[in-house]
Amino acid sequence: MARGGKILAVSKTNLKKKQKQSKKSRSGGFESLGLSPNIYNGVKKKGYRVPTPIQRKTMPLILTGYDVVAMARTGSGKTAAFLIPMLQKLQHHHFEAGLSVRGNQGFESNRFDAAVLDLNADDGRGMQKQKSSYHWDKRSKKYIKLNNGDHVTASGKIKTESGAKLKAKKTGLYKKWKERSHKKVSLKGTSSDSYAEGAASSAGTSGFRGDNRRFNGGRGRKSVPNAHVRSEIKDLDQVRKERQKKADRVSYLKSKPKRGKKKFGKNGRERKWKGYHLDI
Numbered sequence: 001m002a003r004g005g006k007i008l009a010v011s012k013t014n015l016k017k018k019q020k021q022s023k024k025s026r027s028g029g030f031e032s033l034g035l036s037p038n039i040y041n042g043v044k045k046k047g048y049r050v051p052t053p054i055q056r057k058t059m060p061l062i063l064t065g066y067d068v069v070a071m072a073r074t075g076s077g078k079t080a081a082f083l084i085p086m087l088q089k090l091q092h093h094h095f096e097a098g099l100s101v102r103g104n105q106g107f108e109s110n111r112f113d114a115a116v117l118d119l120n121a122d123d124g125r126g127m128q129k130q131k132s133s134y135h136w137d138k139r140s141k142k143y144i145k146l147n148n149g150d151h152v153t154a155s156g157k158i159k160t161e162s163g164a165k166l167k168a169k170k171t172g173l174y175k176k177w178k179e180r181s182h183k184k185v186s187l188k189g190t191s192s193d194s195y196a197e198g199a200a201s202s203a204g205t206s207g208f209r210g211d212n213r214r215f216n217g218g219r220g221r222k223s224v225p226n227a228h229v230r231s232e233i234k235d236l237d238q239v240r241k242e243r244q245k246k247a248d249r250v251s252y253l254k255s256k257p258k259r260g261k262k263k264f265g266k267n268g269r270e271r272k273w274k275g276y277h278l279d280i
């Protein structure tokens with residue numbers, strides 16, 4: 001009887017276990033997802049006993065191949081909700097370009113990390129190389145895009161990584177930006193802006209730049225609208241200041257005695273003083 005009772009007790013335990021298992025699979029526990037043993041063990045190892053509501057709702061759909069958009073509050077386990085099915089799917093995929101995760105080799109997170117890192121250089125030199133850089137071409141006033149490892153030589157040509165020298169390919173990046181930004185100013189045009197622009201371009205027609213350099217359109221060069229205008233947008237005070245500066249400069253140049261004026265006439269004789277000479 002005692003034996004029989006024991007047997008009964010064992011079978012009860014088994015029954016309870018089975019009931020618990022079927023309840024779990026019905027309730028959508030991690031067991032019911034059909035995860036491979038290594039992923040399931042990993043989930044358990046992490047301490048996840050039951051899926052959170054968002055995981056319970058989304059993971060079966062993702063695993064059957066649906067694209068899912070879901071919203072849940074922060075900390076509700078969204079990351080694992082897509083990561084666990086993703087890992088499951090990755091096990092059965094073969095990737096090219098060094099990212100190979102094969103089911104028969106066992107999946108470990110560090111293997112995945114290494115595969116991802118292979119695609120992007122993580123050392124300083126490699127990262128620098130991956131950056132595309134731009135070189136400012138003084139002559140054409142344009143940016144030139146340089147590919148990895150290219151650099152501009154003293155003669156203005158691009159030297160590629162393989163050592164070949166090529167003519168600089170002008171992208172016209174700066175020109176495009178300037179045209180766009182200047183268009184913006186005139187279109188938006190508050191009263192002060194339009195005044196500023198007008199004033200600035202009138203300063204330009206006289207050939208002056210703010211930085212005291214004369215603008216030369218250059219022969220054969222396509223004229224760029226407002227190319228003589230400095231790229232920043234000026235406010236009214238700045239325009240007034242610049243005008244004042246220009247006026248000061250003009251009056252200074254007018255008042256300045258001309259240097260290097262010939263003291264002697266064409267025939268080599270000293271020029272006669274045409275004014276009055278007073279001997280006191």
Ligand SMILES: Nc1ncnc2c1ncn2[C@@H]1O[C@H](COP(=O)(O)OP(=O)(O)OP(=O)(O)O)[C@@H](O)[C@H]1O
Binds near residue numbers: 074078
């Ligand atoms: N099923 C689970 N059981 C127990 N803990 C879990 C479970 N799923 C996730 N967690 C834990 O809950 C915490 C929050 O999860 P997680 O950061 O993935 O949430 P989230 O919704 O992605 O948050 P956020 O919106 O801030 O990105 C983490 O520490 C995670 O390990």
